[in-house]
Amino acid sequence: MFHRTKIRLVALNTVVFSIVLCTFGIILYLYMNHLVYANTDTKLYSIAKGIQQEGIDGIIREHDSKREAERKVVYLLWDESENFIKSIPENAVFSVDIADFSPSRFQDKKIWTQTIHKHVYRILKIHTDPFYLKESNTKSVRTIELVLNTDPEAALLQNLLKLIILGCVVGLNISFLAGLFLAKRSLVPIQQSWEKQTQFAADASHELRTPLSVIQTYLELLFRHPQYTIEQESVTIYKVLQEVKRMNKLVSDLLTLAKTDSNQLLIQRQQFPIGELASTIVHQFEPIAELRNISIIQDIESNLIYVGDKERIHQLLVILMDNSMKYNVEGGTIRVTCKKEGNFIMIIIEDTGIGISNEDLPHIFDRFYRSDKSRSRSEGGTGLGLSIAKWITEAHNGEIKIWSELHKKTRVSIKLPL
Numbered sequence: 068m069f070h071r072t073k074i075r076l077v078a079l080n081t082v083v084f085s086i087v088l089c090t091f092g093i094i095l096y097l098y099m100n101h102l103v104y105a106n107t108d109t110k111l112y113s114i115a116k117g118i119q120q121e122g123i124d125g126i127i128r129e130h131d132s133k134r135e136a137e138r139k140v141v142y143l144l145w146d147e148s149e150n151f152i153k154s155i156p157e158n159a160v161f162s163v164d165i166a167d168f169s170p171s172r173f174q175d176k177k178i179w180t181q182t183i184h185k186h187v188y189r190i191l192k193i194h195t196d197p198f199y200l201k202e203s204n205t206k207s208v209r210t211i212e213l214v215l216n217t218d219p220e221a222a223l224l225q226n227l228l229k230l231i232i233l234g235c236v237v238g239l240n241i242s243f244l245a246g247l248f249l250a251k252r253s254l255v256p257i258q259q260s261w262e263k264q265t266q267f268a269a270d271a272s273h274e275l276r277t278p279l280s281v282i283q284t285y286l287e288l289l290f291r292h293p294q295y296t297i298e299q300e301s302v303t304i305y306k307v308l309q310e311v312k313r314m315n316k317l318v319s320d321l322l323t324l325a326k327t328d329s330n331q332l333l334i335q336r337q338q339f340p341i342g343e344l345a346s347t348i349v350h351q352f353e354p355i356a357e358l359r360n361i362s363i364i365q366d367i368e369s370n371l372i373y374v375g376d377k378e379r380i381h382q383l384l385v386i387l388m389d390n391s392m393k394y395n396v397e398g399g400t401i402r403v404t405c406k407k408e409g410n411f412i413m414i415i416i417e418d419t420g421i422g423i424s425n426e427d428l429p430h431i432f433d434r435f436y437r438s439d440k441s442r443s444r445s446e447g448g449t450g451l452g453l454s455i456a457k458w459i460t461e462a463h464n465g466e467i468k469i470w471s472e473l474h475k476k477t478r479v480s481i482k483l484p485l
């Protein structure tokens with residue numbers, strides 16, 4: 068799937084880049100073409116104007132006085148019926164080429180470029196009132212062509228064109244390679260998150276299947292003794308209920324995570340005393356703690372006002388308290404701290420429980436990750452608690468950290484900006 072996307076991305080990139088490059092090349096060429104010929108055209112037009120004002124003789128005199136090195140305009144004179152009369156200077160054009168300069172060839176254009184035997188000429192055609200040349204009284208001049216050899220300009224433009232084509236080809240190759248590199252790089256996070264999502268779906272269905280098959284087994288067990296009373300089957304029914312509860316929790320956790328993934332879950336901020344909330348939750352856990360002989364120490368500052376989503380902070384504290392209770396040992400302690408530190412609210416929940424090994428610690432926030440699957444499952448855990456806790460903390464722009472020493476203690480700290 069990603070291979071095809073990559074190819075498509077590279078192709079799209081190359082096509083877009085080639086269009087941009089070609090357009091740029093064409094514009095550059097046309098602009099240079101205009102610039103180069105604008106010079107010669109101005110020169111030709113100014114001569115044409117001179118001819119129309121002063122007649123051809125003055126222009127030719129001026130022409131002859133020009134230095135040898137200067138590029139000279141050649142004048143081709145034609146009569147009414149487009150017969151060649153003469154060229155100035157004489158013999159400037161080979162007689163075999165004369166037909167190619169015939170004014171009838173480009174009737175409508177006043178100025179044009181003509182390539183004749185590999186030489187490029189810029190030609191301006193003007194019609195004048197008929198006049199006779201001193202030396203030939205037979206033919207009257209009707210059309211004058213001003214011819215300027217533009218070989219240097221043509222060579223310049225040709226070189227430019229070659230350069231542009233080369234630039235385009237090199238640019239395309241670079242854009243293809245760069246596109247390939249960029250597509251590879253930009254697809255990596257997408258691929259990773261896709262794999263994560265696929266893994267999540269697979270894990271979720273697996274986790275859902277387990278309680279379902281347990282429920283099925285117990286229900287089938289009930290059918291074996293239809294004559295038994297509910298009281299006699301109470302153990303089996305209790306186990307089914309446990310699994311249903313577990314599934315209920317799992318589904319609601321999954322729903323929460325799915326909503327966070329699609330950014331549907333919003334934080335509803337309100338002012339509330341966070342210390343009191345923490346105390347209430349601790350209070351709720353006290354009966355279970357007593358049963359397990361776990362003591363809870365509170366170090367909670369009262370009158371701490373926090374602006375955040377009360378429901379979510381409640382959920383966060385329950386997840387953490389639940390963990391420190393579940394993964395604690397007989398006679399252990401839990402210490403709950405909630406205080407203000409500078410511009411932050413610090414919530415720390417420490418327990419003297421089983422701890423987390425260094426290998427497990429980096430994965431602890433991963434969905435469905437449990438260091439001891441059998442223990443967590445027997446405690447009703449699904450491995451989603453800390454993923455949700457992380458999301459809640461980050462949604463409040465906070466930070467969650469876990470330190471732990473295996474078989475000794477675990478300390479979860481949450482830093483929430485005020």
Ligand SMILES: Nc1ncnc2c1ncn2[C@@H]1O[C@H](COP(=O)(O)OP(=O)(O)OP(=O)(O)O)[C@@H](O)[C@H]1O
Pocket residue numbers: 320386390391394395418420421422423431436437438439443447448449450451452453454477
């Ligand atoms: N205080 C703790 N002490 C020791 N291990 C912990 C503690 N908190 C979490 N863990 C380990 O991290 C794992 C992930 O915790 P998490 O809360 O995400 O899932 P869970 O408790 O297994 O299930 P859930 O919270 O969804 O019911 C746990 O399975 C446990 O192995």
Ligand SMILES: [Mg+2]
Pocket residue numbers: 386389390448450452453
């Ligand atoms: Mg948990």
